[in-house]
Amino acid sequence: xxxxxxxxxxxxxxxxxxxxxxxxxxxxxxxxxxxxxxxxxxxxxxxxxxxxxxxxxxxxxxxxxxxxxxxxxxxxxxxxxxxxxxxxxxxxxxxxxxxxxxxxxxxxxxxxxxxxxxxxxxxxxxxxxxxxxxxxxxxxxxxxxxxxxxxxxxxxxxxxxxxxxxxxxxxxxxxxxxxxxxxxxxxxxxxxxxxxxxxxxxxxxxxxxxxxxxxxxxxxxxxxxxxxxxxxxxxxxxxxxxxxxxxxxxxxxxxxxxxxxxxxxxxxxxxxxxxxxxxxxxxxxxxxxxxxxxxxxxxxxxxxxxxxxxxxxxxxxxxxxxxxxxxxxxxxxxxxxxxxxxxxxxxxxxxxxxxxxxxxxxxxxxxxxxxxxxxxxxxxxxxxxxxxxxxxxxxxxxxxxxxxxxxxxxxxxxxxxxxxxxxxxxxxxxxxxxxxxxxxxxxxxxxxxxxxxxxxxxxxxxxxxxxxxxxxxxxxxxxxxxxxxxxxxxxxxxxxxxxxxxxxxxxxxxxxxxxxxxxxxxxxxxxxxxxxxxxxxxxxxxxxxxxxxxxxxxxxxxxxxxxxxxxxxxxxxxxxxxxxxxxxxxxxxxxxxxxxxxxxxxxxxxxxxxxxxxxxxxxxxxxxxxxxxxxxxxxxxxxxxxxxxxxxxxxxxxxxxxxxxxxxx
Numbered sequence: 001x002x003x004x005x006x007x008x009x010x011x012x013x014x015x016x017x018x019x020x021x022x023x024x025x026x027x028x029x030x031x032x033x034x035x036x037x038x039x040x041x042x043x044x045x046x047x048x049x050x051x052x053x054x055x056x057x058x059x060x061x062x063x064x065x066x067x068x069x070x071x072x073x074x075x076x077x078x079x080x081x082x083x084x085x086x087x088x089x090x091x092x093x094x095x096x097x098x099x100x101x102x103x104x105x106x107x108x109x110x111x112x113x114x115x116x117x118x119x120x121x122x123x124x125x126x127x128x129x130x131x132x133x134x135x136x137x138x139x140x141x142x143x144x145x146x147x148x149x150x151x152x153x154x155x156x157x158x159x160x161x162x163x164x165x166x167x168x169x170x171x172x173x174x175x176x177x178x179x180x181x182x183x184x185x186x187x188x189x190x191x192x193x194x195x196x197x198x199x200x201x202x203x204x205x206x207x208x209x210x211x212x213x214x215x216x217x218x219x220x221x222x223x224x225x226x227x228x229x230x231x232x233x234x235x236x237x238x239x240x241x242x243x244x245x246x247x248x249x250x251x252x253x254x255x256x257x258x259x260x261x262x263x264x265x266x267x268x269x270x271x272x273x274x275x276x277x278x279x280x281x282x283x284x285x286x287x288x289x290x291x292x293x294x295x296x297x298x299x300x301x302x303x304x305x306x307x308x309x310x311x312x313x314x315x316x317x318x319x320x321x322x323x324x325x326x327x328x329x330x331x332x333x334x335x336x337x338x339x340x341x342x343x344x345x346x347x348x349x350x351x352x353x354x355x356x357x358x359x360x361x362x363x364x365x366x367x368x369x370x371x372x373x374x375x376x377x378x379x380x381x382x383x384x385x386x387x388x389x390x391x392x393x394x395x396x397x398x399x400x401x402x403x404x405x406x407x408x409x410x411x412x413x414x415x416x417x418x419x420x421x422x423x424x425x426x427x428x429x430x431x432x433x434x435x436x437x438x439x440x441x442x443x444x445x446x447x448x449x450x451x452x453x454x455x456x457x458x459x460x461x462x463x464x465x466x467x468x469x470x471x472x473x474x475x476x477x478x479x480x481x482x483x484x485x486x487x488x489x490x491x492x493x494x495x496x497x498x499x500x501x502x503x504x505x506x507x508x509x510x511x512x513x514x515x516x517x518x519x520x521x522x523x524x525x526x527x528x529x530x531x532x533x534x535x536x537x538x539x540x541x542x543x544x545x546x547x548x549x550x551x552x553x554x555x556x557x558x559x560x561x562x563x564x565x566x567x568x569x570x571x572x573x574x575x576x577x578x579x580x581x582x583x584x585x586x587x588x589x590x591x592x593x594x595x596x597x598x599x600x601x602x603x604x605x606x607x608x609x610x611x612x613x614x615x616x617x618x619x620x621x622x623x624x625x626x627x628x629x630x631x632x633x634x635x636x637x638x639x640x641x642x643x644x645x646x647x648x649x650x651x652x653x654x655x656x657x658x659x660x661x662x663x664x665x
Contacts, residue, residue, distance in 0.1 A: 024076075024172070027085060028069035031092045032061065032210065035068075038100030039109070039209040049205065057206060059187035064208035066180040068092055073176050076169035079157045087148055092210075094144075099209055105424045105489060108301040109204040111216035111322030195219065197321040201299065212321070219320040220328065222564045225557070233565050233572035236549075236558045240541065243548035247536035251345045253513070254404060254412045254478040255531065257338070258396070258467070259307055262421035263484035264505050266454050268498045275437035278457045281465040282508070285482075290509040290534075293521040299502045300423075300489035304360040307417060307485065309524035311337045311369055313542040314563045326365045329567050334580040336566065338528040339370030339413055341540035348372055348407035350589055352399050353417040354383065354391040357587065357661050367585040371415070375399055378614040378653050378661055379588035381632050386420060386456065387430050393420040393463040397470055399589075404476070406589050418463075421456050423489040425449035442496045453488055472512055479515070481531045483507035483524075509534065525559075526550070541573055542566075587653065587662040594646040594664065604637035606649070611635050614661075616652050619643070 037043060040050040054061055071092070075084040099110035160168075187193040193211060197203040204212045225232070266278045277283060285291070296306045297316045304326045305316040312335055319325060334340075339349040349371045357363040357376030366374045377383070383395045396416055403414045426448050434455050441450045464482060471478050484505030487497075494500055507527060509515070515534055522530055529546035538544050545562060549555055562573055571578050592615065594608040606617065606627075613629040617637065626638035641649060652663040 024072050024085070025065075025069055027089065028072055029065050031068050031089050032065040032208075035092055035096030035099075035209050036061070036064070038096040039103075039204055041100065041103055043100070044104065053205065053208070057192050057208070059183060059190055059192040060207045060211065062183045063180065063187050063193060064210040066176060066183060067210040067214060069176050070180060073169065073172045076172045077165055079159075079165075080152065080155060081158060083148070083152050083155050086151060090144060090148065095213065096209060099204075099213075103201075108298060108322070109201055109209075109212070111200070111213065113216060113322045113324045113327060200321050203321065216320060216322040220323055221320060222318045222560070222568055224564055224569070225561050228561065228564060228569065230570070230572045232561060233569075236545070236561055237541070237573060239552065239558070240544050240548055243552075244538065244544060245548065247538060249345060249537045249539075250477070250535040251347070251411055251537070252477055253511075253535045254414070254476055255338075255342060255347070255535070256400065256412075256414045256416070256471075256478060256480045257310065257528075257531070258400075258416045258418065258464075258480065258482050259303070259310065260393075260421065260460060260464075260482060260484050261303065261390075261418045262423065262453075262486060262488040263418075263457065263460060264487060266450075266457055268506070269442065269492065270496050270498060271440065271442040272450060273439040273441075274454060275439060278436055278454045279461040281461045281468075282482075282506075285464075285468075285508045285510060286506070288517070289511070290515070290518045290520075291506060292519050293499055293504045294483050294507040294527060295501070295503050295521070295523045296484075296486050296505055297503070297524060298486045300487060303417070303485045304362075306524050310483075310527050311339070311415065313338075313525050313529055313546050314567075315523070315525045315559065318560055318563055324360065326360045326362070330365050330368050331361070332368075333567075334368040334370070334578065334582050336540050336542050336580060337369040338532065338543075339415070340580055341532060341537065341543050342411075342413045343370055343372075344539045345537055346410060347413050348410040349413045349415075349583075350375070350403040350406075351415050351417075352396060352403065352589075353377070353419070354380065354393065354395055354399075355417075355419040356655055358655060358657075358659055363587065363661060367582040370580070370583055371585055372583060373403075373586040373589045375403070375589045376587075376661075378655050379610070379612050382613050382629065387452070388422070388424065388426070390419050390422045393418045393460050394466070397463065397467045400467065401470055401474075403589050404474075417485075418460065420460055420463075421453070421488065425452050425488070425490065431455055442493075443491060446490060449490055453490060468510060477513045478511065479531060479535060480510040481507065481527065482510065483527065592651050592653070592662075592664050594649060594651065597641060597644050597646055597649070602636075604639075604641055605630075606635040606637065606646075607633060608635075608646075609633060611651075612653065614653050614655060616654050617641075618650050618652060618663075620648050620650060625649075 036053060037050055040053060042050040071088050072085055075081040078084050095110065102110045193207055195215065265282055266272055266274060297309060298305050304324055308325050309316055316325060343349055351366050351371040351374040353362060353376050355377050357374065357378055363374060363376065377391055380395055380399060383391045386392060396418060400414050400416055404412045429448055430452055434451050435458060436454050438447055438451045438454060441447055468480065471480065486505065487502055492502065494502055507522065509531060526546050529543045532543055533547045538547060542562065549558060552558065565571060565573050566578065570576060588610060590610050592608065592610045594606055596607045598605050598607060611629065611632050615627065615629065615635060617625040617627045617635065619625065625641055628636040628638060630636050650664045653661045655661060
């Protein structure tokens with residue numbers, strides 16, 4: 001007779017807890033299939049893409065299932081097997097659901113890097129979900145958490161001896177690990193998997209969520225080139241010096257960059273017919289000034305990576321898939337940038353963004369990029385908002401001019417990031433009387449999204465017109481670089497774009513002193529060097545590299561060499577030590593100052609300069625005073641400050657998440 005070593009009563013008392021070697025793999029397969037339904041938007045766009053993935057990439061599906069299975073295998077070691085399997089399944093299904101939600105609102109899938117900007121995601125959630133749905137989401141998550149706690153506390157526990165659990169777990173782990181290693185290798189050999197993601201969204205569709213999400217965790221930073229050495233870097237340096245062309249730098253020219261959120265000329269979208277052009281100013285500028293396609297590293301989202309490329313001349317495609325350098329390598333080191341290159345020529349460097357200062361950690365990262373000051377939404381006068389709750393770009397004109405006025409004795413770099421064109425775009429009518437009618441569009445289901453987007457583009461185009469008008473009135477030489485950071489999240493396909501590529505926007509280099517029109521297509525990491533080259537500024541090794549080595553056959557390999565060296569290597573390019581150090585960056589281009597405390601019939605007021613709606617007043621002795629913003633020069637105190645001495649009060653600028661950005665001394 002076969003002997004059963006399972007303790008008597010264990011399986012009879014809790015038969016549902018006996019996880020056989022068949023049941024756990026089936027659970028892993030079920031989890032994987034549901035996650036892939038989210039990943040391929042089957043719940044909103046139909047089953048076609050999901051079924052194509054299952055039929056055309058069975059090895060990728062197998063690898064995804066085995067990755068999920070590896071996370072379930074610890075259940076064999078535990079007494080609370082049910083709890084572990086439910087917990088792990090909930091995490092995978094939640095990750096899949098988050099990915100599905102993100103794909104409905106942007107064109108870039110969910111990655112580990114999104115977890116590094118978790119607070120940023122929470123900050124923007126109200127722009128994508130109405131308050132009732134956010135409440136339902138919170139209630140649902142709390143319900144899941146409560147159910148897991150209850151399952152852990154009251155759920156079944158098996159009484160299988162520890163020795164048997166250890167043996168079963170070890171056997172399961174070996175079997176699963178071996179199967180994963182073998183299928184992983186075979187999938188690479190058959191071309192069902194790859195570690196190179198030229199298009200992150202397509203990679204998720206082709207290889208599956210579990211594998212791709214794992215890659216965004218394991219594949220970080222820049223891999224060292226095989227021939228990396230001091231000699232190899234020196235060879236690149238010599239090439240830069242040999243190719244350099246002597247120029248006379250025009251350091252009396254203000255240099256302005258405006259990165260336009262999700263901006264493209266709607267005429268670039270095939271099948272989109274409008275009642276009138278949405279971007280007449282942009283169209284006119286392309287006829288008069290240097291322009292071309294700009295290849296950016298992201299599509300539908302990822303503003304910070306385009307920004308990083310323009311500022312540093314470094315490609316984000318050399319990093320791990322979906323990685324944000326602002327959240328990794330730039331958190332603790334300064335690197336060459338357009339700002340540092342211009343500061344070496346006597347420029348003042350200002351950064352402006354009409355959104356939250358801590359978005360992508362800019363309030364900390366910009367110091368490592370050489371900026372003297374950073375003016376975010378929290379340091380601006382009260383602004384108008386779009387129907388989707390993003391700040392309108394019109395405010396940027398006054399802020400750019402103010403930045404130029406704060407340093408009258410210096411030429412200025414002003415790097416501006418706009419936000420008005422940001423999604424999510426509505427799927428229902430939102431505009432009462434749109435100025436431009438959508439006559440036809442690539443996807444009729446997205447008509448209202450296109451209608452809203454086109455309306456925002458018209459307003460952004462008006463901002464460009466007003467900015468150029470204001471700059472033209474100033475008696476200062478100025479070069480203005482305008483470009484879109486990425487395509488809008490409108491479910492566009494390559495065939496929908498005139499360029500045939502989802503990673504192409506456009507740029508314009510405007511000036512008011514007669515530069516020759518030179519049209520060329522560029523990569524985002526070449527744009528800064530192109531603009532500086534137009535005024536003869538060759539300072540900086542990365543800047544000079546892009547200006548003088550673009551035609552070299554080893555251009556891409558050399559770029560990788562330099563980028564690895566200055567970010568992760570030994571700084572051979574700079575003789576072993578980076579010459580760049582973080583700046584003592586000021587928040588706001590001008591300090592907040594309290595001039596006086598006065599009282600009238602209506603109450604108490606603070607008079608001063610550079611106030612914003614995010615200013616909070618505190619007594620030096622302790623305690624916050626209830627404050628109402630009136631204007632950039634007036635704050636109303638809703639209670640007695642108990643002093644008339646401005647020196648006994650201080651002002652903190654506090655963002656919507658109660659993070660203190662700065663305070664007066």
